[in-house]
Amino acid sequence: QKEVEQNSGPLSVPEGAIASLNCTYSDRGSQSFFWYRQYSGKSPELIMFIYSNGDKEDGRFTAQLNKASQYVSLLIRDSQPSDSATYLCAVNKGGSNYKLTFGKGTLLTVNP
């Protein structure tokens, strides 16, 4: 099993819809979780991070964490064409405080 798995997509949603991006991880001791957005040809930029089970909201973005199921998700409400990008899930594994392990990313396309 890969350490951090994401559906590669592409995930295509219409403008104004909710986009749901999912990520699973294998290390049950993982402690913190990050979502990055990467536009084509650019560097990753942090959108949100979450440490505790439950939901965390920031504007149109909601991160959801379920440690029992080893699952973290990112919801984007009222999706805009400018949200079209690759979304990377990153996990801080237990016992490896210095390093993040990244998934391969999900390509999201928001259609006008």
Add this chain to the structure above:
Amino acid sequence: DAGITQSPRHKVTETGTPVTLRCHQTENHRYMYWYRQDPGHGLRLIHYSYGVKDTDKGEVSDGYSVSRSKTEDFLLTLESATSSQTSVYFCATRSSPDNEQFFGPGTRLTVL
């Protein structure tokens, strides 16, 4: 970008030549990282540093070496470049293990 610069931004070199990439940060972050990003593989950690002169290997360290003689600079050296090292290289910094990681703008390296 948390005050992170990378140089050069683009480089074309020939197989067998040495190459050094530089990452410079102005945030006084303790942790610094070098990643490579390739289609189908996502972001993969090459080497990281947890302090001046303190470095360790990541998952794809073969063929690469690093040095960190001062907090603000982290150098990645390809002793003898190969075509398989053609990639986009990202530097990242982090202030503490629990905090987010910030990425530099990237260096596109082509080895002919």
